[in-house]
Amino acid sequence: MTMHGRWWRRVIGVTVSMVLALAGVPFAGVAPAGAGLRNPPGVGASCPNYDKVNLRRLPGRDGQTRLPETNPPRSFEYDWPLEALSQLPPPGSPLPGAPTLAELAAIGADPYSPALDYDPFTGQLDLAGRPRRELIARWNRAVAQRNADVAAGRTDKNGKPYEPLSLKDWPALVARATKGSRNTPMGDAYEELVRSTLGLSGELGWKCNESMEKQGGDKDRYYDAVNHQLRLIYEFKSTCTIKKDQLDKDIAFMKHQKTLPENERYTLVYIFAEDCGKYRKAMEQAGILRYVIAAKAKVKAVAAAAASQGETADSDATKQADAAKEAAGAKEAAAAQQAAAAQQAAAEKEAAAVQAAESAFTEPGQAPAAGAVVQAVAGVPATAREAEQAEQLLVSALAPGDDVDDWTADELGGVDFTTLELRYLADPTKGKPGLQYAFSVRPNADGSPSWGGVRALQENSDSFFVWLALDPSRLWVNLHPDEPERIIDPELGRTDAGRAMLEADLQMKKTVAKLIHPNSRTGAKFWDAMQGMDSGACLTFRQWIVPAPATVREDDGGLYIVDAPLSVKMESEHKPAQNTGQNAANCRSNKAVDQHNEKVFRQMILPQVEKTVNTAPEYELLRRVYLTRVAAEWYKQRSLTKATALQDVIGSNSTAKWPARTKWKPRDVFDRFVKSYRDGEFTVKRRTKRGNVITTTTYVYGGVDFSASPRTGMEEADFIAGHAELPGTVAKARQAPVANDDTVWLGGESADRADGPPAGRNGSIRRIVVPLVATVSGVIVIGVVTAMAMLVFRKPRRRTR
Numbered sequence: 001m002t003m004h005g006r007w008w009r010r011v012i013g014v015t016v017s018m019v020l021a022l023a024g025v026p027f028a029g030v031a032p033a034g035a036g037l038r039n040p041p042g043v044g045a046s047c048p049n050y051d052k053v054n055l056r057r058l059p060g061r062d063g064q065t066r067l068p069e070t071n072p073p074r075s076f077e078y079d080w081p082l083e084a085l086s087q088l089p090p091p092g093s094p095l096p097g098a099p100t101l102a103e104l105a106a107i108g109a110d111p112y113s114p115a116l117d118y119d120p121f122t123g124q125l126d127l128a129g130r131p132r133r134e135l136i137a138r139w140n141r142a143v144a145q146r147n148a149d150v151a152a153g154r155t156d157k158n159g160k161p162y163e164p165l166s167l168k169d170w171p172a173l174v175a176r177a178t179k180g181s182r183n184t185p186m187g188d189a190y191e192e193l194v195r196s197t198l199g200l201s202g203e204l205g206w207k208c209n210e211s212m213e214k215q216g217g218d219k220d221r222y223y224d225a226v227n228h229q230l231r232l233i234y235e236f237k238s239t240c241t242i243k244k245d246q247l248d249k250d251i252a253f254m255k256h257q258k259t260l261p262e263n264e265r266y267t268l269v270y271i272f273a274e275d276c277g278k279y280r281k282a283m284e285q286a287g288i289l290r291y292v293i294a295a296k297a298k299v300k301a302v303a304a305a306a307a308s309q310g311e312t313a314d315s316d317a318t319k320q321a322d323a324a325k326e327a328a329g330a331k332e333a334a335a336a337q338q339a340a341a342a343q344q345a346a347a348e349k350e351a352a353a354v355q356a357a358e359s360a361f362t363e364p365g366q367a368p369a370a371g372a373v374v375q376a377v378a379g380v381p382a383t384a385r386e387a388e389q390a391e392q393l394l395v396s397a398l399a400p401g402d403d404v405d406d407w408t409a410d411e412l413g414g415v416d417f418t419t420l421e422l423r424y425l426a427d428p429t430k431g432k433p434g435l436q437y438a439f440s441v442r443p444n445a446d447g448s449p450s451w452g453g454v455r456a457l458q459e460n461s462d463s464f465f466v467w468l469a470l471d472p473s474r475l476w477v478n479l480h481p482d483e484p485e486r487i488i489d490p491e492l493g494r495t496d497a498g499r500a501m502l503e504a505d506l507q508m509k510k511t512v513a514k515l516i517h518p519n520s521r522t523g524a525k526f527w528d529a530m531q532g533m534d535s536g537a538c539l540t541f542r543q544w545i546v547p548a549p550a551t552v553r554e555d556d557g558g559l560y561i562v563d564a565p566l567s568v569k570m571e572s573e574h575k576p577a578q579n580t581g582q583n584a585a586n587c588r589s590n591k592a593v594d595q596h597n598e599k600v601f602r603q604m605i606l607p608q609v610e611k612t613v614n615t616a617p618e619y620e621l622l623r624r625v626y627l628t629r630v631a632a633e634w635y636k637q638r639s640l641t642k643a644t645a646l647q648d649v650i651g652s653n654s655t656a657k658w659p660a661r662t663k664w665k666p667r668d669v670f671d672r673f674v675k676s677y678r679d680g681e682f683t684v685k686r687r688t689k690r691g692n693v694i695t696t697t698t699y700v701y702g703g704v705d706f707s708a709s710p711r712t713g714m715e716e717a718d719f720i721a722g723h724a725e726l727p728g729t730v731a732k733a734r735q736a737p738v739a740n741d742d743t744v745w746l747g748g749e750s751a752d753r754a755d756g757p758p759a760g761r762n763g764s765i766r767r768i769v770v771p772l773v774a775t776v777s778g779v780i781v782i783g784v785v786t787a788m789a790m791l792v793f794r795k796p797r798r799r800t801r
């Protein structure tokens with residue numbers, strides 16, 4: 001057997017290097033991966049031939065948006081051999097089934113090598129064990145690639161030098177590789193289903209994996225099926241995942257098509273296995289058609305991979321590996337121990353993420369949170385750095401022929417969890433759940449992987465409970481240099497909701513300073529329109545953020561939050577604060593001038609401040625917690641007349657159970673506010689035409705006031721006209737993510753339906769009625785006992801004759 005002849009020499013030559021790698025020493029036993037990936041296999045080849053299909057017209061030509069359903073529904077099966085290996089223990093660890101050093105040395109670093117079909121020690125055909133050997137080969141490839149990166153002095157996206165891999169990285173690679181390996185075979189199986197269903201035969205001119213570079217397309221973009229005679233291009237999607245950079249290339253291609261004569265233009269059609277609304281508007285504007293050929297994916301049942309497979313007990317490889325282990329001594333043993341610890345830590349971290357997600361929107365003792373949102377947030381890394389490292393690790397394990405987009409795509413298509421917003425809340429009128437909800441979240445603009453889901457869900461949940469617990473009169477923050485003792489309510493000041501409000505207040509003052517800076521276009525126009533500034537003056541006013549009326553639709557025990565804008569209010573003040581390091585005597589007041597300047601500010605600056613508060617990323621957290629404020633106020637009012645799952649929280653005026661997850665102190669924000677004035681951040685210097693330098697100080701006081709939560713209800717006709725799909729989207733989102741244009745919807749449910757009386761206006765009636773009943777009952781019991789005692793122990797009255 002030439003392919004496997006003298007395999008033992010390869011084992012001997014590489015085992016020592018592998019042991020050193022396990023001990024933390026760079027591994028150089030395998031050639032590094034190539035710098036780039038080759039074109040997809042079979043580029044531009046004719047598609048297979050299929051039986052003739054009785055279709056009148058093809059997608060893109062039939063004027064329809066979907067192919068009629070079949071009975072039973074269409075389905076397609078795909079192989080996912082690595083699925084059973086997601087928990088494969090690290091090499092050299094004492095855990096059962098862990099790969100041995102000899103295995104790593106014998107398998108090499110090519111996951112597509114035909115040699116992986118055979119047991120490397122016996123030479124016997126062993127297809128059941130191939131997935132395990134493929135996964136080990138990818139680890140070897142990642143180690144070799146990373147060592148090459150280190151040797152070349154390469155850096156990651158953030159400019160940080162690469163570091164050699166150690167066994168601590170094994171769990172992350174195994175998890176990402178097993179998950180990423182699913183996408184390509186699933187996509188291939190759906191492609192085959194669609195081609196056979198539509199009869200896209202090569203003999204009819206259909207090309208598979210075709211480049212459109214000659215027709216003005218991107219040179220690195222390949223389409224699943226193209227017919228140049230019909231000028232039809234098909235892109236098949238077994239899921240709703242669409243890579244943003246791929247879509248950008250398609251939009252650019254279609255833009256070029258519009259410059260051509262109509263008879264030379266191609267029609268591009270995305271064909272989905274399910275209803276998908278992701279990027280709908282962008283695709284419609286570009287002229288990209290959408291079509292559905294509904295089908296359910298099923299994983300083929302395969303024999304379990306040989307998880308415990310290792311080297312033959314008495315083989316030469318075993319002897320050589322044992323010698324290498326003995327030579328490495330304590331270092332190799334320590335590395336194996338670290339590997340086992342890393343595997344255990346990864347499992348514990350995953351379990352903790354699930355537990356944290358399940359604790360959202362519920363109380364101890366009630367049903368945990370469940371649904372698509374829990375699965376989605378618990379399945380992504382906690383930080384952007386972790387997400388980047390996981391993706392870099394996976395990319396280093398890819399080989400020529402691997403589709404980077406398929407392997408690195410997450411199930412959500414890369415979303416920005418800092419935009420996770422509560423858009424629906426329900427107190428169900430039927431069924432067991434005590435609470436149902438749905439969130440919207442926007443895709444990452446650059447297509448980067450998702451991260452931070454658990455923290456975002458927790459922040460939404462915490463703020464919802466804070467609004468339920470606190471009386472509305474306590475929902476304010478205030479940054480005024482002369483009022484350090486009145487910054488924030490103490491209970492609100494221990495929460496992330498309070499932090500969001502106070503940080504937004506400080507940020508708003510910085511936004512104003514940026515807008516009125518004379519070096520900006522808006523600032524220059526603003527100062528030209530001002531009066532009374534020639535001799536130096538101060539501009540003093542109060543400015544604060546309040547809720548504008550939210551647009552909502554209440555239906556069947558649920559609240560749809562269509563829009564929840566914030567408003568910025570202002571009024572002029574004629575006396576600056578004293579605690580700013582500025583001289584108040586320099587501020588001269590003239591009523592007419594002040595009125596003019598206030599009008600200028602209201603017209604030129606205030607609208608831009610309000611727009612920034614409602615759209616800029618730096619105010620995202622404030623907007624998120626305000627949406628939960630709208631939902632909480634509705635829930636409070638509903639609890640006045642109905643028993644609700646969380647009614648015992650309402651009016652408790654304690655936030656002890658929802659402390660801030662980010663450490664902060666209100667006084668620190670206040671000190672930063674005062675320092676910004678003293679350091680001159682709000683002092684503007686301008687030079688006049690005469691060459692004089694004018695100094696103007698701007699004093700902005702105010703705060704954020706969420707004590708009110710006004711709502712405007714939508715009429716049913718208006719709701720249907722603008723949001724007819726929303727109820728269906730919300731219902732589906734509880735089971736699985738739903739992509740809708742540029743938004744992904746994630747739903748869930750938690751808690752238990754309540755029994756007993758509803759909550760009262762000042763909190764739960766139960767908290768009032770139960771103690772009252774107990775007290776009254778106690779009084780009655782005491783009275784009865786006393787009366788009985790008096791009857792029993794009273795002295796008998798002497799009878800007189």
